Amino acid sequence: MSIRDDMLAIGQKAREASRALSAASGTAKADALNALADLLESETEAIRQANAEDLKAAEARGLDKARLQRLTISDKVLGSMIQGCREVAAMSDPVGEIESMVKRPNGMLVGKMRVPLGVIAMIYESRPNATIDAGILCLKAGNAVILRGGSEAFHSNKCLAGLMHRALESAGLPREAVQTPPTTDREAVAELLSLEEYIDVVIPRGGEGLIRAVTEQARMPVLKHYKGVCHTFVDETADLAKALPVIENAKMQYPSGCNALECLLVHRSVAGEFLPGVAAQLGPKGVSFKACPESLPLLGGYAEGAAPEDWGYEFLDLVMAVRVVADMDEAMEHIARYGSNHTEAILTESQSRAMRFIREVDASLVVANATTRFNDGAQLGLGAEIGISTSKLHAYGPMGVKELTSTKFVLLGDWQIRE
Amino acid sequence: MSIRDDMLAIGQKAREASRALSAASGTAKADALNALADLLESETEAIRQANAEDLKAAEARGLDKARLQRLTISDKVLGSMIQGCREVAAMSDPVGEIESMVKRPNGMLVGKMRVPLGVIAMIYESRPNATIDAGILCLKAGNAVILRGGSEAFHSNKCLAGLMHRALESAGLPREAVQTPPTTDREAVAELLSLEEYIDVVIPRGGEGLIRAVTEQARMPVLKHYKGVCHTFVDETADLAKALPVIENAKMQYPSGCNALECLLVHRSVAGEFLPGVAAQLGPKGVSFKACPESLPLLGGYAEGAAPEDWGYEFLDLVMAVRVVADMDEAMEHIARYGSNHTEAILTESQSRAMRFIREVDASLVVANATTRFNDGAQLGLGAEIGISTSKLHAYGPMGVKELTSTKFVLLGDWQIRE
Numbered sequence: 001m002s003i004r005d006d007m008l009a010i011g012q013k014a015r016e017a018s019r020a021l022s023a024a025s026g027t028a029k030a031d032a033l034n035a036l037a038d039l040l041e042s043e044t045e046a047i048r049q050a051n052a053e054d055l056k057a058a059e060a061r062g063l064d065k066a067r068l069q070r071l072t073i074s075d076k077v078l079g080s081m082i083q084g085c086r087e088v089a090a091m092s093d094p095v096g097e098i099e100s101m102v103k104r105p106n107g108m109l110v111g112k113m114r115v116p117l118g119v120i121a122m123i124y125e126s127r128p129n130a131t132i133d134a135g136i137l138c139l140k141a142g143n144a145v146i147l148r149g150g151s152e153a154f155h156s157n158k159c160l161a162g163l164m165h166r167a168l169e170s171a172g173l174p175r176e177a178v179q180t181p182p183t184t185d186r187e188a189v190a191e192l193l194s195l196e197e198y199i200d201v202v203i204p205r206g207g208e209g210l211i212r213a214v215t216e217q218a219r220m221p222v223l224k225h226y227k228g229v230c231h232t233f234v235d236e237t238a239d240l241a242k243a244l245p246v247i248e249n250a251k252m253q254y255p256s257g258c259n260a261l262e263c264l265l266v267h268r269s270v271a272g273e274f275l276p277g278v279a280a281q282l283g284p285k286g287v288s289f290k291a292c293p294e295s296l297p298l299l300g301g302y303a304e305g306a307a308p309e310d311w312g313y314e315f316l317d318l319v320m321a322v323r324v325v326a327d328m329d330e331a332m333e334h335i336a337r338y339g340s341n342h343t344e345a346i347l348t349e350s351q352s353r354a355m356r357f358i359r360e361v362d363a364s365l366v367v368a369n370a371t372t373r374f375n376d377g378a379q380l381g382l383g384a385e386i387g388i389s390t391s392k393l394h395a396y397g398p399m400g401v402k403e404l405t406s407t408k409f410v411l412l413g414d415w416q417i418r419e
Numbered sequence: 420m421s422i423r424d425d426m427l428a429i430g431q432k433a434r435e436a437s438r439a440l441s442a443a444s445g446t447a448k449a450d451a452l453n454a455l456a457d458l459l460e461s462e463t464e465a466i467r468q469a470n471a472e473d474l475k476a477a478e479a480r481g482l483d484k485a486r487l488q489r490l491t492i493s494d495k496v497l498g499s500m501i502q503g504c505r506e507v508a509a510m511s512d513p514v515g516e517i518e519s520m521v522k523r524p525n526g527m528l529v530g531k532m533r534v535p536l537g538v539i540a541m542i543y544e545s546r547p548n549a550t551i552d553a554g555i556l557c558l559k560a561g562n563a564v565i566l567r568g569g570s571e572a573f574h575s576n577k578c579l580a581g582l583m584h585r586a587l588e589s590a591g592l593p594r595e596a597v598q599t600p601p602t603t604d605r606e607a608v609a610e611l612l613s614l615e616e617y618i619d620v621v622i623p624r625g626g627e628g629l630i631r632a633v634t635e636q637a638r639m640p641v642l643k644h645y646k647g648v649c650h651t652f653v654d655e656t657a658d659l660a661k662a663l664p665v666i667e668n669a670k671m672q673y674p675s676g677c678n679a680l681e682c683l684l685v686h687r688s689v690a691g692e693f694l695p696g697v698a699a700q701l702g703p704k705g706v707s708f709k710a711c712p713e714s715l716p717l718l719g720g721y722a723e724g725a726a727p728e729d730w731g732y733e734f735l736d737l738v739m740a741v742r743v744v745a746d747m748d749e750a751m752e753h754i755a756r757y758g759s760n761h762t763e764a765i766l767t768e769s770q771s772r773a774m775r776f777i778r779e780v781d782a783s784l785v786v787a788n789a790t791t792r793f794n795d796g797a798q799l800g801l802g803a804e805i806g807i808s809t810s811k812l813h814a815y816g817p818m819g820v821k822e823l824t825s826t827k828f829v830l831l832g833d834w835q836i837r838e
C-alpha cells in the first residue's frame with residue numbers, strides 16, 4: 001500500500017469511528033477516560049522506558065534544551081496527565097446538551113444542541129503530553145482524532161496511544177477513535193492534509209515553521225497560533241514590589257512556553273525605580289536583556305542594546321526585550337504592532353487603566369495584575385487544552401472540550417408553517 | 420490605479436474603520452441603525468427607481484423567474500429591511516459584554532469578553548436586501564464590511580450603500596465601515612480574496628458556483644453553505660391532516676429559498692393514504708414531482724419517474740422529489756447520503772422518534788413538526804441574518820450578530836503568579 005492509501009484508510013476509519021463516538025453515551029466516554037487514568041498509573045514504568053528511549057536519541061542528535069524539556073515526561077507531567085483524565089472524565093458530557101430553548105411568538109421552541117465537530121487531526125512536535133491532552137479532549141467532545149506527533153517522540157507517543165486503545169476498548173468504544181499514523185514521514189502529513197472529506201479540522205501545535213507549513217497545505221480549516229510574543233506593561237501606578245515576582249514568574253517559570261513573557265514595557269516615570277531591581281533579581285538567575293537605549297543603562301551588566309528584530313521576537317529562552325514607554329497609549333501601540341494576539345498583560349493599581357487595557361488590547365487573553373503564564377486551559381478552568389487559537393474564528397484562546405464542539409439549531413414545533 | 424491597488428485601498432480603509440467601530444459605543448451604533456431605518460422610509464422612491472432600473476436590465480437579459488424574484492425589492496422586502504434595522508438597533512450591544520466571570524481557586528477572575536471579528540467581506544448575488552442585512556449586522560457587531568454584490572443589482576446596492584453612508588456619518592461613525600467596490604469585475608473579487616491581512620472572514624451568498632469559486636480562491640476563512648437540499652420525513656405516526664399544510668408551506672411558500680423543501684420522504688405504511696392528497700393539493704398549484712417507483716402511481720398525472728440525479732438535487736422551483744421509505748432508519752440514511760447539512764425535518768406524533776431524529780440527524784437546523792422554511796435568522800429569533808453556515812466551525816446555521824463576533828479571555832488578577 002502507498003502512503004496515500006494508508007492515510008486514506010486512516011481518514012475513512014476515523015470518519016466511521018466519529019459516527020460511533022458522536023452517539024456514545026456520556027458514561028461510556030467517562031469510563032474510557034477513567035480507564036486511561038488507571039493505565040497511566042499502572043503502566044508508569046513502560047511510559048518511562050519509552051520516553052527514555054526518545055530522550056536518548058534526542059540527546060544524541062543534539063536537540064536544544066527547550067526541546068528536550070518539552071520532550072520529557074517528568075513525574076509532574078505524568079501526574080498532570082492522570083489528573084487531566086480524571087478531571088475530564090468528571091466533567092458533564094457536552095454532547096446533546098441544549099443550553100436553553102426559547103419560545104418563539106408562534107409557539108415553537110428553538111434551541112441549540114451541542115454536537116461534535118467530527119474528525120480532528122492533530123499535527124504536533126515534541127511534547128508527548130499533547131498526545132494525551134488531545135486524545136482525551138477529542139474523546140469527551142465525541143470526535144475521532146488522528147494524532148501525528150513528531151519523530152522525536154515516536155516511542156512515547158506509541159506507548160501512550162496503545163494505552164488509549166486499551167482504555168477505549170475497555171469501555172466498548174472503537175479503538176479507531178484515536179489513530180496514530182504508522183510513520184512520521186512528511187509525505188504522510190501532506191496526504192492527511194488533503195483529506196477534506198474525512199477530516200473536519202486540523203490543529204497544529206509546535207514551532208512556527210510547522211504551523212505555517214500545515215496552514216499552507218491544509219484543505220480544511222486550521223485552528224492555531226503561530227507564536228506567543230507576550231508583553232507585560234508596568235504602569236506608573238503599579239505596586240512595584242508586587243510587580244517584580246509577577247515579571248519573574250512570567251519570564252522564568254517555563255521560558256519555553258508560548259505564554260512566557262518576551263517583552264517588558266515599563267512606564268517612563270517608574271523605569272528608573274523598577275528596572276534596576278528587575279536586573280538584580282533576574283540577572284543572577286540567568287536572564288539577559290535586549291534593551292532599548294533608555295532602559296539599557298538601568299539593567300546593569302545583564303543587558304545589551306536591542307536590535308530592531310528583537311521587538312516582536314519569541315525568544316523561548318531566558319532572554320527578554322525591555323522597552324521604556326511614555327505612557328499606556330505607547331505601550332498599547334507597541335503591542336498592536338509587535339504582539340501576536342496571544343497574551344498581553346498590564347500591571348497597574350488604576351482600575352480605569354486596567355479596564356481600558358482589557359477592552360482595547362486584541363489578544364486571546366488580556367490580563368490585569370497577574371502573570372502571562374495563566375494563558376493555559378487548565379489554569380483558566382477549561383480542564384486540559386488541545387492548543388491555543390490566536391485567530392478569532394471559532395475559538396480565540398485555549399481550546400478545551402467545548403471548543404471541540406459546535407451547536408446545531410433544533411426546533412420543536414406544533415405543526416407551524418411560515419406566513 | 421489598477422484594480423489591485425483599488426482593492427488594497429479598500430482593504431486598508433476597512434481595517435482602519437474596523438478599529439474605530441470596535442471602540443464605538445452601543446449608542447452610536449444604535450443611532451446609525453435607526454437613522455438608516457428612517458432613510459429607508461423617507462427614500463423609498465429612490466430605492467424603487469434604482470431597483471426598477473436593475474429589474475428592467477435583468478428582464479432584458481432574460482434572467483429566470485427565481486432570480487428576478489430575488490432581485491425585487493417589494494414592499495414586503497423593504498418593510499422587513501426597515502423592521503430589521505429597528506430590531507437590530509434595539510438589541511443590546513454585544514461588544515464588550517462578559518457573560519460571566521468565574522473565580523479560580525487562586526482568587527483570580529476569568530471571563531470571556533465579546534469582541535468583533537474585524538473586517539468581513541460579503542460576496543453575494545442578486546438579492547439586494549442582503550446589502551442591508553449584512554451592513555446592519557456587521558455594524559452592530561462592530562465589524563467593518565466590504566459588500567460586493569452582483570452586477571444585476573448594481574443600482575439597487577449603490578442606492579442602499581449610499582443610505583448606509585449617510586446613516587453612519589449622522590452617528591459620527593466612519594463611512595468606510597461599509598464599502599462597496601466601484602466595480603463588479605471578477606478580477607476585483609479575486610484581489611479582495613487575496614487580502615488576508617485586511618479581511619478576517621469572507622461570507623459568500625448565492626448560487627453554488629459562486630460559493631465554490633469564492634471558497635477556492637479565498638486565503639481567509641469562509642463561512643458558507645453550498646446549497647440547501649432539505650428533506651421532510653413523514654413518519655407513520657404523523658397527523659396527516661396537519662402534515663399536508665406543512666409540506667405545502669415548505670415547498671411553495673418561497674420555492675427559491677435555500678430552506679425550501681426539495682425531497683419528501685414518506686413512511687411506507689402511510690404513503691398510500693398521504694401521497695394522493697399531496698398530489699391533489701399541490702399539483703393543481705403547479706408543483707410537479709420526481710417520484711420513486713413506489714410513489715409514482717400515487718401522485719397521479721403530476722409526477723414522472725425520478726432519475727438518480729434527482730436525489731440530492733436543489734430544484735429551487737416548484738418541483739419536488741418524492742420517495743417512499745421502509746422506516747425512519749431508511750429516511751435518516753437517505754438524508755445522511757443526499758442531504759446538505761442545511762435543514763431536515765420529521766413530522767411525527769411519536770416523541771421518541773422526534774427526539775432520536777433531532778439527536779442523530781446532522782444538519783444546521785433539525786425540525787420536528789414544522790416547516791423547513793423556519794431556517795432563517797429572523798424566524799429563529801436572531802434578528803436579521805447574514806447567511807447560513809452548513810459547516811460546523813465557528814457557526815452552524817443562520818448567522819446573526821452574535822455569530823459575527825468572537826470572545827477573548829479576560830483575567831482580573833490580584834498579582835497572582837503560577838506555581
